[in-house]
Amino acid sequence: MISSVVGFDIGYSSCFIGIARGGGIEIIDNEYSKRDNPTYVGYGACADGRKMALSAKSQMTSNIKSTLHGFNPLIGREFDDPMIQTNLKAMFNDIEKQDDGAIGFRVDYEEKQIVLTPENVTSSLLVYLKTVAEAKLGFAVNDCVISVPLYFCDYQRRAMVFAAKTAGLNVLRLMNDSAAIALAYGIYKQDLPAEKEKARLVVFVDIGDNDTQVSAVGFNKGKLEVKKSLADPQLGGRHFGERICNFFKVEFMKKYNIDVDSRARAAMRLQTECEKLKKTMSANTTSIPLNIECFMNDIDVSGRMGREQFEELSHDLFERLRHLLQELLHNATFTIEDIDSVEIVGGSTRIPKCKTIIEEVLHKTCSTTLNADDSTARGCALQCAILSPAFKVRDFAINDVVQSGIKLVWYNPDGSVGGDMEVFNKGHVFPFSKMLTFYRKENLILEASYSNPIPHTQTVIGRFEVGPIKPAEDGSSTKVKVKVKVDIHSLFTVESAHTVTKIQVPVEEEKKEEKKDGKKAEKKEGDNMETEDGAENGVKEESNSNENGADLNAEKIEKNDSEEKMKEENGADEIISEEKKKPKMKTKTVQNPLEVTSSKKGFTSKELQAAWERENAMISTDKLIKDRLMAKNTVEEYVYDMRDKLYSQLEKFISESAKEVYLSELSKTENWLYDEGENCQKQVYIDKLAELKKVGDRIMTRYNESEGRQGALNNLGSCLVHVRKVLDLIANKDVKYDHLSEEDVKTLIEKDAEFQQVFNDFCNKAASQKLHEDVQITVAGINQKRKEFEDKCYPIVNKSKPKVEPPPVPAEEPKEGKEAEKETPMESAESTQAPADPAAADPAAADPTSMELD
Template identity: 35%
Template sequence: MSVPFGVDLGNNNTVIGVARNRGIDILVNEVSNRQTPSIVGFGAKSRAIGESGKTQQNSNLKNTVEHLVRILGLPADSPDYEIEKKYFTSPLIEKDNEILSEVNFQGKKTTFTPIQLVAMYLNKIKNTAIKETKGKFTDICLAVPVWFTEKQRSAASDACKVAGLNPVRIVNDITAAAVGYGVFKTDLPEDEAKKVAIVDIGHSTYSVLIAAFKKGELKVLGSASDKHFGGRDFDYAITKHFAEEFKSKYKIDITQNAKAWSRVYTAAERLKKVLSANTTAPFNVESVMNDVDVSSSLTREELETLVQPLLDRAHTPVERALAMAGLKAEDVDTVEVVGGCTRVPALKATLSEVFGKPLSFTLNQDEAIARGAAFICAMHSPTLRVRPFKFEDVNPYSVSYYWDKDPAAEDDDHLEVFPVGGSFPSTKVITLYRSQDFNIEARYTDKNALPAGTQEFIGRWSIKGVVVNEGEDTIQTKIKLRNDPSGFHIVESAYTVEKKTIQEPIEDPEADEDAEPQYKTVEKLVKKNDLEINGQTLHLPDELLNSYLETEAALEVQDKLVADTEERKNALEEYIYELRGKLEDQYKEFASEQEKTKLSAMLEKAEEWLYDEGYDSTKAKYIAKYEELASIGNVIRGRYLAKEEEKKQAIREKEESKKASAIAEKMAAERASREAAGSTNEQAQKDEENTKDADGDVSMNQDELD
């Protein structure tokens, strides 16, 4: 049985939520952190993903890829691509309007698509969950930014599949946080809905959602976002400030040195966090560039001045979300805030001012999205029972369907089916009159409303099998269109209908029970036949998807082999030093001089080999060297253990003898006690009998006197 889990795929860190133990747990990774860096690194032999990728980042900048969410499904001709470039230390290249990451992997230049990179990372996340819970993980609910287009959502879904996961739902991250709020909030009303604003400002995105909550129900009223407003923008502003300062103060330009920039950028992030709790903070980086140590400081007021352009536009997403919901700020009952960047005091003050009310922090700022996503995944599980909770999201963009004009039909060639602000999941049925097979296409309705560079095309389906009844020009065709729970727009089914004359019983409640039933002749539309649907969507073609699957499986096997080889190498090195030390200490009395001489020579030879030609050897050779040493070492160790066992046995026998003696002494004492007690009782009985005899004499004498 698959364990349902939800993943908050963050731009900087990712959080894993799992439905178990009658609740939602947040899993820790291999170093016991509740967040895992969203990063993939490439080395000479294997990949370093998550924590290991973060550890080697500074020494491997050009081959380490972060900000995975930002390039997933992003076309190369998008203006956003130009903005993203400044945050990447690894080279990005363009091919067929797709962004690729170019890295030096296993000694040669290799390119990977964003789908492959995200799949690598999700596979690591899946394995982390497996190791932590010992469970089976197949179904996933993946939380993505609310501004993702259909292309980006499709790429996220495909990445899950390449990672060996079944994406039961691709959900907007802020909607997942809202679900978590609605499910675990115990005081929601049952009649009039409570209007809540959820504000999420994370590493790279600022999103606002306006929702109406009732007990067991959530309806999203409106949402908006600023996808270039987040923690990294604050970090970038601080780094840029110090870059200018260091130019004049130390005569160094960190903008020309990627490693220096990265180190200052990392220190700037720490500084931002310190200033969230303090009014001033020092700033120091050792040997940042050309062996120059830099030092400075920054106050909270200076930071607010640096990020003032960001703060000045903090009201925009709020106003847009309220406008979509048809509400004003004063109509909102509560403002719930999540996201790491909302810890910045100036940002909290700005948000409170925009809404005109104090902010609420009842949700966990870092884990709320993952918890909500895990609950949503559990809702889709056929084996888990969860408390009933209904929720609907809203479309950020309008979608229309277009179809071929039919010469025998007089109808339009398109229709807006799913309008902006409309709720989904949703199903609509349209009726067309067709004389032949036809094509239908889904497109965004308003190109000007889309992010720049977004293509209008969503999907195309060919509908085959249309057969017109004899004597008629067209046949009525029903097309079921679906905006599914993940936000994908599809053609779910298509079929033709025809009129048929049938006899339908007339219901007469006053008729006698024995009376003959009466019928009327009516014409009804009935399904004639299902039509064949062949689709082309924004998802990867099956052939390419399978190719990515094979590549990921091969890389995973390779990573495991490298890890196992390193483990065997470390085990051999540890055994050499351990055995050498014990040979002159614990094992000294248990090895002959000949054995010591031979084993010492073998250990020295193995050590020389390990640090020379064996430094980069194979797993099999490390195992062979280990077993060669162990063939003698284990014999000596066996003698030592046998002697130790004898000592332990002697100690156990001595302790058992002591226990037996103690038990015997105790039993003897108890017996003596009982005997003494028995003697005392016997004497007391005799005394009692003597007393009775004496009383009898007195009575007899008394009788005699009478």
């Protein structure tokens, strides 16, 4: 079974796809040979369907209301969120508040208006990214790892998992951007310190288009540990671009009396030009011009801005970056001297002032070891490879931390608060599990929420009810153990719960049960466990030892002495006492599982099913539209291709009158495609193409027959010549064919005469054939006759001669007496073989100086 190993980085402006191959991690390109996929999704009216990424971005100007961009920060948020209201001002779409308080985009789709949530739009984008990955890999993509900003809360993370499930993806992990970047950096390092040595501390600064994330990560051989991480969701490249846009809006109002915000298309054009200007200023210190033709009311506008002016306009944003870096060092477990290097990623780190501030605060030169754009996708693909059984990857542990503490509040039966505790403090490592102990007489109701401020209005994670719980037999509280967990996605959940009761059982029975059940302590792999001690709300370790063990042993010794004494007095072998008849009892702990009912906002199974059906309906519609457009393009391509060929290679194969009629038909079809045939059904285009091919195929047949006819005739003629030569050899009594019978020779003569006549008829018809008329003989017909001739004659021509048996060799008579004994196999071989070396036959020949002279 082939397993997919894919990582998705869904950014504010661009998305990247990383896949694991045998040679490492590769960032794949899309159908436009681009590695970055713009975060745009367009919904078209009039049967246009959906457009994704680059194609959606290219139609932004013509379909501005139904092309969505910048929806990633909106996922899992409410309409009334102050941060959302700030973001909505920069968007050009129709956005409305839903009944449940969520955000809704009103777009035109398939000649009607529909309302989509940010989760729906994100799932549409994930479907496209999944399709791109499948086209590159060659098989279906199911498992993946998706990056999210580290400040995403529980509700936003569940929204991302919801969008992925809607797109048909199984998320192995929602990975924080900072952890993904750190993994991409550290897994290839061969010189990391050993596990017990001091970690190499690297600070990663990621300034993206929408936010800034900084994290300090310690590296040891085989693991990384996030020491501290912070983020600013309102500090990114687009915020710098907004300062430039606002400046020119004011300037254009003064110079040209133009209100840019009154027209969405004009505001979008200015936004695009300001983004280009920002990138140009990063590489140039001189003043850069900005010119837009026919901007509004047929007015051409122009302006200028330099780097110093830009830095002055964005002074407060740069100070926010400085404050964020200083906050990273404040109350940290490390000092500035402990930092070994600073790695910068993200498109906005290319702004020179950002680099200057980073170096001033952290006292280190910025390093660009990692690719500024696709390092997050590489880290996600690596994490997916680590989690996938299909790849063997170097073991590398990732210890990430939660961004806010999580506390639990439990309630009394009357609804009042019974108590609270912080189960996970800020900066706690995850994934992690804890076992909590409660003493209750009724169902346990818990509410989880964030104990520190977060950039989200939804501070309550959810409510959980554990039950049914009843008092103990003596009326006391029942001991309840609850397992809470922050999983690999950084999602909090109450994983399981059970009651703990003690009962008295006979020792023998208890041993049998132990042997039968084979009790073992449960331990989940890859899951950290911790216990909290507390009198009422923590974990209380139960001792398995017997508190009265010493007294019981003393009592047993006295009992044995009494029995021995009775044996001596009564002379009995054994005394069966009342004490011995009673079975020995032992206290046994029994665990009864409890049901945990979770109550969290949104994303129920019913909502997931509805969203999945809606997405699949859109996918089916997209496929139909794609097939329809392909059929339309086929007709259009055929019209242009045939028109060109009629003036070149096909010109001789159609009469002038027929050519004029057919060209007129092609022109009518072309006009129809851009008028009435603009949005027809697929079958209409198929029928139109078939109608054109009725004439076009006949012309192409004449051309193809003319090109191949002479070659086919030459092949048939070569076969006839070959057989004629064989007949000549037979007539001259050639020994090569003297084994052929008279019947074989007669067959060759008849078939030669028969097919010679056929060949002559073909040649006469070919000579009289006019190019613009339908063919009289076809290449297929000529080849068929050649095959018939070969099947009849070649088996005779190639018939092999019968083998002649050689005469038998007479056996030699055996030799007798001493002659037979003298001749041995070795001697016989030596006598028939000449010496290979002259020196061996004559020793004197080997060295002439060794001869003796008189």
